[in-house]
Amino acid sequence: MDESPTYPFEQKCPFAPPDELVRRRDEAPVSQIRLANGATAWLVTRHDDVRTVLTDPRFSRAAIRAGALRGGPPGPGGPGGSAEGAPQGGWPGGPGGSAGGAPQGGWPGGVPGPGGPGGASVGPGAPGKGPGQRFDFGMALADPERHARWRRTLATVLTPRHAESLRKAVGQAVDEVLDGLAEAGPDPVDLVSGFAYQVPVRVLCELFDLPEELRPGLWGWAAQVRAAAPSTAAFGAAMGALFGVARQLVEKELAAPGDGLIGSLIAGLDEDARPSADELVSTVVLLATAGYESTAVQFANGLLALFQHPDQLARLRDGTVTEAAAVEEILRYAQAGTGFAGTTVTTEEVTLGGITLPEGATVFISLDSAARDERHVDRPDTFDLARGAARTHLTFGAGAHYCLGSSLARVELQEGFGRLLRRFPALTPAADPAAVEFTANLFHRYPRELKAVLR
Template sequence: MDVTAKTYPFQRHRPFDMPEEFGWLRSNAPVSQVKLASGDPAWLVTRYEDVRAALADPRFSRTINREGAARVNTGFNVGRSSPVFNFGGSISMPPGHTRWRRIVNKAFTQRQADGMRESIAAHADEVLEDLAAKGAPADLMADYAYLLPIRVICDLLGIPRDGHDEFIALASKLTRRDFKTGHAAFGEALQGIGRYAATLISRKRRNRGDDLLSTLIDLHDEDESTLTNEELVSTVILLLTAGYESTAVQFGNAFFALFHNPGQLERLKSEPELIETAVEEILRYAQMGTGFAVAKFATTDIELSGTTIPEGSTVFISLGSANRDEELFGSDSEVLDLGRRSAQRQLAFSAGPHYCLGAALARVELQEGISRLLARFPGLRPAGSLEDVVLASNLFTYYPRELMVAW
């Protein structure tokens, strides 16, 4: 298979089937050069151990918009100065990222996530009551997947009830929920959220509450320095983009995958105690990446698996391929198995210094959200053919635009 002659990202033929090129590459050329749609060459890392190593290697920079870098056509039609590519300011790269991460890690703990489990469950039950009152058929994306995470984010930030509507409207633009907001408006949405966050932070500095944002304002580093307003604003935006859209999309993809695997759906209904392992397997399997999720720039020559990636190369690190690596997940890695114990090593939350800050919270949201939905509606099923489900996409992943269900 001459993969170098094919354009990356490779074509996906079925929603959760990885393109066959990835399996071939893992076995034959785990670190390989590929061609982008722009015609420029790039490098692709596909095997689990190499992916983990690359994610932890500081010589791979997140800043890919450099002179001589490959032209990456994501289909988003944004310029090199766009916030899509340059979000984060001082917290995106070392040493600023290292300091920021050292501070905020004190707040984002498993204990903090577990402490929110009860409130997350209560939010889920409230949304499900509204869903039941609305009746079937219903859109699982609009009527559940997007509603639960944004309530959790509002709790985290201590946003008062009378501020929810404004915040949610801004969030919808940022995540393009209306599917009308152009990608060129992404920067405007970021600025709107930034202004909202700055005002919220100012209020919290004067009057702390029992919320994560108040905690972040009080946290300090080893030298007693605290997060600046700019860093706090960036943190709020990061929480929104990573904790809202990503979680909502994962809810949608979880049930889309379960509907494609009805035997596994019935298994989870009959064995609800599987939920923790099931969520790890869903995170491993139920991804439909665009191929652009983890793009890096080699700041020097770097050797991986005996292959040297030259300095100045653009490198794509495939979490999706790593999560299907037969060496770790078994010969049946291409199927969904909710009892797969090795799924605990999945890389959906990345690894290394940019490991997802809210991974523990996302796990609790998915565990409570999935289990309570199935307990409330044990007859949950797709309302119509899965073949008719239209997939939307953001920069990183595909997901159901709508997922109509009945019960």
């Protein structure tokens, strides 16, 4: 294409893909883009092509991980970067770089990574780590051999059956949050801070069977993460606190395995097959970061979509559609990604959508665009809870990096939306939902607040 607008493209409506994204999906589904720092990359926009990138091993995250663990990509990441392991054209943004488009303080670790940052400076308080070092997010960016081993291990406990076994506990966690909302009285409440961000951290406590003495640390981390975006320094401090909680939990579970996820991993494996203590710490951190904000913003976006479509809200409220179907359509229509998820690098020359990508090319996928691809979904721009089905979206990824926590996330969202509407059947927005202000960090966009009247 002759022109190459800066990516991510300007988005005027929160749940409507940018015009430029729609145009490219129709006219040039695999095309070059320019990032704010001047680097170039490739963007994939159609559902089938996006699935190919997610499942074809020639599109690798290993180079992304190498840059993150090395301390991030070189300099401002402009074209022609020559640091070892950097993709063709340089990395899309260096740590603390001043290239336009980077969040305040620079990119968290310099590498946009799937499901969370590729790495971030560690603040004080993280055992064994000091300022300027990098987090190892383990499985999310692991090399294929390590990723496969780690995934097989986690898959023994993160199963759909395990998620269903937690449904009662998840429901109780939701009810505790709703009890707090009920105490607010007749005044409007903010469903973003008072509900969407409250439920996931309570569920994480249940998932890890977190001891009471460690729960304040997790709550503190959660509050820091929400307040920190998009500052890298504040994010690093928050992650340092989380690593501290994770290490204490792992040490406790290694000494006496409990009933939580980490205890089950330890108890269910022979010592030779057991992940190392550091890998277990990284597992806690990865699952916490992937399971906290991503679920919170999906709650927030889903509630806003329901408020903007009162006919669909009524169908969910009166049981015309199931909570399971509603959640799948919310996951498709009201996605929270900013466009920097799913970054990969080609390991060899690849032809995709009729376009030849060179070895070492940086490739972005648009899950938003894939979810609105009329070649895959009928009436893709219509919010219709009745058609909700997992096949309509790739929100949880596909292939080797398919989200292992997807079953638990679904249970959480189903229980959350269902119990909220049963507890407060007269729930209505306190202001025009079309005028809600959005905010964003590197990976998510969501309503800054969402005021509602409960009764």
